[in-house]
Amino acid sequence: MxxxxxxxxxxxxxxxxxxxxxxxxxxxxxxxxxxxxLFKDEIGQWWNADIVRVEAQASPAVSPEQQVTAALAAQPGEAFRYVPPASPAHAAEVDIASEAGKQAVHVDPYSGEVTGSLPYRGSLMWVVRYxxxxxxxxxxxxxxxxxxxxxxxxxxxxxxxxxxxxxxxxxxxxxxxxxxxxxxxxxxxxxxxxxxxxxxxxxxxxxxxxxTVWGSKVNELANGHNFGYPDGVRVNVPMSEVRLAEHSDTSWSLKQAQLPTSTPPEAAPASSETGAEPIGLDRAVARFDALGLAPGYAVNLPGSAQGVYTGSIYPDDLGHQRVVHLDQYSGEALLDMNYADYGPLGRGLEWGINVHLGQQYGxxxxxxxxxxxxxxxxxxxxxxxxxxxxxxxxxxxxxxxxxxxxxxxxxxxxxxxxxxxxxxxxxxxxxxxxxxxxxxxxxxxxxxxxxx
Structure with missing residues (x-):
């Protein structure tokens, strides 16, 4: 040399x-x-099998609202999120904020009985993630x-x-x-x-x-300045100052996105068909099902009179990634976004993240x-x-x-x-x-x- x-x-x-x-x-x-x-789902399902798994039955499930009522009876507080069973063998999840902290209460959807609870974002695999x-x-x-x-x-x-x-x-x-x-x-x-x-x-x-530094700056670049939503998503509904990331788990591309607002009956135009009362969780879940959200989606509940029902799913297949906001009075879909709505940089980075997490290719x-x-x-x-x-x-x-x-x-x-x-x-x-x-x-x- x-x-x-x-x-x-x-x-x-x-x-x-x-x-x-x-x-x-x-x-x-x-x-x-x-x-x-990489094996968070498999390990989590095995580690907490007695809480998150149930025996699949042919009988119909009790309503989401009944499941939330049962969870609140076991863990008093305020429910802020409901996760319908991802499969017939899964329990439903009701996330509750209480004075003792946040808890994820799991409910047998067939009997309406609570199977157990875990600290919200405190399970074994969340510890590994942190x-x-x-x-x-x-x-x-x-x-x-x-x-x-x-x-x-x-x-x-x-x-x-x-x-x-x-x-x-x-x-x-x-x-x-x-x-x-x-x-x-x-x-x-x-x-x-x-x-x-x-x-x-x-x-x-x-x-x-x-x-913290590089990621946040690239996020701004990738997702535009249209209320924080990806370029190409037309936003023509009233918006709040609340970020989606503060309201629910979300994808990287939607962390800056602002929540739309529901229109309370007294603020609606006289000709509006907006209902006088909130539609409730049962009808919101039925609406999300009708819109075709993939199984395993979560529903974040309205936190105020102007709040919305947010249904979100971030599955292994990016093609099924989707976020839908419903007006809590009319049930109207205010915003309905999926992976295809992201800009080219956002789609590329989301793909990289999904592969990084071991999700995209099974x-x-x-x-x-x-x-x-x-x-x-x-x-x-x-x-x-x-x-x-x-x-x-x-x-x-x-x-x-x-x-x-x-x-x-x-x-x-x-x-x-x-x-x-x-x-x-x-x-x-x-x-x-x-x-x-x-x-x-x-x-x-x-x-x-x-x-x-």
Whole structure:
């Protein structure tokens, strides 16, 4: 390898090392929790089977309003959401806000008896989801995830450069040596990295829409400024200031969408056919069924005299994703939106999110991503072992700096392109560049290790 090529290699290797220091602990956590969350429905149904499952019967179900009444008798409070049974073997869900907090009460739709309750957004798989996103630790933690995703992209790109064969065969697609030997762990890391690198890139990029800074800005770009709805959705009904995301679970593309308002009887024109009383949950559910919402949809109840019934479904198949708002007095569909109404960028990002969650292509989607998550854990473990075996005793083991320090600046300049796209990542790169400068000034060569 020529001097210039060696300098470039060392510069890339040094930044790859720094990226690993930042990313690897989080990658392990993200891979484990993400791998579990791929099977959220299966695990949740098994873990809470005595609560969420019922015996299918030929007898007709009791009405939704009776189910809500039974749930409120068991858990006094205010019902704000009703989820009809997704299948004949599922219980209905009534979400209730009380002084003790929010509870998801499950009701046998045939007998009207309560089968049990779970904390609303506090089930086992919601715990896994919050751990995955670090939501347990506040907004600052979500900023960390955004930075980690950007550094993960950097880790993969620099890793591909280091893996590039350059005439070699060993450690490219095969693993040399025996377990315990340094070359074995080096090759295992390289081969695993090239196999899962594409998945890391995909998961990092498709995870970015949930991020606090970048995700929110792209959301504004993708979904236009027409009351927060995607471009192309005509909104010609009275709107409230309440966001859909504050009212119910929603898709990424509709987080900024505002709720329409119902027209109370006293505010309706004399010629209006608006009813004098709210239609009630039974008629709202019947209306959603007639409109053809896919099984498993949820109904958010009106929270005021101007509120609406919102039926929403975000199934595995994006084609069936749909949100419908009903006037609570007339039952009229004020807005009816589906995946096709999103703009091109919104549709693309929604597809990426659905694949990221393991939903779009069924079991194959889940299994492939689960294997990728296992490979990511192996990649991280092998990097840790390789580093431990290579580093000088008592030292961090930063890779040697290039003979020409300008190479480091050149690599940083290339990486800065990504930093412009992802501002938080760019800011963290500047901090890391400062740290690297301090390391080199304090004798970085003394902490360096032999070549790979």
């Amino acid at each position: 020529s001097g210039n090529a060696q300098d470039l290699y060392r510069a890339v290797w040094r930044w790859h090392f720094y990226a690993g220091l930042i990313v690897i602990p989080f990658l392990v956590s993200l891979a484990v929790t993400g791998g579990l969350y 751990l995955h996103s670090l939501n347990y630790f506040g907004e600052a933690a979500s900023l960390i995830i955004e930075i980690v995703a950007g550094w993960a992209i950097l880790l993969v790109l620099t890793g591909i450069y280091l893996w590039w064969p350059r005439g070699r065969r060993g450690g490219v697609v095969s693993v040399r040596g025996k377990p315990g030997k340094r070359v074995f762990w080096r090759d295992l890391h390289a081969v695993t990295g090239i196999l899962v690198g594409g998945f890391i890139l995909f998961l990092a990029i498709t995870g970015m829409p949930w991020s 079991l194959a989607n889940q299994l492939i991503l689960a294997l990728a998550c296992a490979g990511i854990v192996l990649l991280c473990v092998s990097s840790g072992v390789m580093w431990w075996k290579r580093r000088p005793s008592g030292r961090l083991g930063v890779p040697p700096e290039p003979g020409d320090p300008g190479r480091l600046r050149g690599v940083l300049a290339l990486l800065a392109i990504g930093g412009v796209i992802f501002p938080l990542v760019g800011a963290s790169m500047l901090v890391m560049a400062l740290v690297d400068s301090l390391v080199r000034r304090r004798g970085g060569r003394g902490t360096a290790v032999a070549g790979r």
